[in-house]
Amino acid sequence: MNQVKVFAPATIANVACGFDVLGLALDYPGDEVVVKKTDSHEVVITACHNAENLPLDADKNVAGVAIKALLNKLGSKQGFELELTKGVKPGSGIGSSAASSAAAVVAVNELLGNPFTRKELVEFAMEGEKCATGVAHADNVAPSICGGFTLVRSYDPLDVIKIDSPDELWATVIHPQLEVKTRDARRVLKGGIDLSKAITQWGNVGGLVAGLYSKDYDLIGRSLVDVVIEPIRSILIPGYEKVKKATINAGALGCSISGSGPSIFGLSRGEETALKVKEAMAEVYTQFGVDFEIHVSQVNSEGAKIIGE
């Protein structure tokens, strides 16, 4: 095999209570990459469709950086050419850079005969994240590569745990067309937090993980609470409180900020409720006269996938 086409999905990082550790994969949108082996020793990005202002220089493009990290680990000088098609809008807060990095490393791994497991690929894709945001976080790349929910238990050493999503869990994500750069959003966070809030947060992380394993949708809903990050970051998202209220009123189990925003997600039991949430979310930003994109998707179970040659 000399060429492969890979789709990697958008992701919701943090998932309310799990700042920097939890994430989940959507079925769509996602990024596509076509990668082929070349006889050169270079990694060359030939095009980046739908996001023309992203750099094509492989040392500055997250996909190129991620691939080079993988090749470095192998000590390989194999050359690759890749063509990227963005389906996840940069700056949306649903893991745009992560989807590109994830697709790239899964594709290259496939072309090299899969020397790495899915979980092992996460650390290479994290180098893409470092290039994009300054921080090598894994909470978007891990679910984009592995699917389902992922828990990054530890960064040193990297320890990624995949947690299967209950079948009926659906996400609705609205992306109001306001750009909040991750680097800026992280700066808003102060260095210290109250012990009491930290305890609340780890209680909810435990509750969410328990809810996922036991398929207890009510427990999942009760645990989708963020007392640490959301109160600070939500200030940066006009209309946040109204969207959240409308989402809960429409029947969602919970609602919070996707990653560092501005996208806002709701999780629901079943597609029907997820579609009601879509209507409710859309109505708020329609009233505000803010353009938006909105996605309704089951939680994706498999992560990045090979879709052709």
Next chain:
Amino acid sequence: MNQVKVFAPATIANVACGFDVLGLALDYPGDEVVVKKTDSHEVVITACHNAENLPLDADKNVAGVAIKALLNKLGSKQGFELELTKGVKPGSGIGSSAASSAAAVVAVNELLGNPFTRKELVEFAMEGEKCATGVAHADNVAPSICGGFTLVRSYDPLDVIKIDSPDELWATVIHPQLEVKTRDARRVLKGGIDLSKAITQWGNVGGLVAGLYSKDYDLIGRSLVDVVIEPIRSILIPGYEKVKKATINAGALGCSISGSGPSIFGLSRGEETALKVKEAMAEVYTQFGVDFEIHVSQVNSEGAKIIGE
């Protein structure tokens, strides 16, 4: 039924990463209570064996306080007489007050025809904890009443989640004969913690819960890490670092402080390893010339139980 005898087990609160939210029940030791209905409208404690300096005044004894909280909720004026036999030494850090409160409320609930579920009993036993330590925490009473591991996801409203323990999980607990009062140990904790440490902690809580559900003993072991409380509280326990090192070297999955100490626990896969841990722990305090008690027990799955009339 006019009289009942109940056994409620000792417990390990916090379980390394889950300060104030996680706990587990042991098979033994535990407290026993014999409770009988009386024609008076009083709650009377007739004896407290093995801990003669605990108050018999029902408004000052945790068992009496817990029973009165239960009766208040029901609006009942039923009288009870109880005789307590302590098996869990006060001040040991394995839930001594909690075992008494748990046994008392389970007994009274039984005599009243079980108006409350096990989980509902937790809030009454918490009043006993408030009497004992000044804080109505649930991380000892919940596992003593419910068994297994318990996660107190939230206090307001109270939300207790029971998590079954994998069959092969054993605990070894050493109680060096040094008394550390819970009230004092809590005072050592500062009000704020680093966000980075909080993130590590909730990653580990998520990992531990995932490990319990998936029966992944290695993941359980990797998650038994406390970067917030243990570094501060362990200073109060002479020999702590040596015991921890010996415990891990003997094959335990992890080791930390039980509750607020001074007891130290190790969790192991299988009884054989738990017994090796016992030898290793005992050796350290024998060398130091410190008296100790040591218990080896599977994690208890059922919590407080009726053992006679």
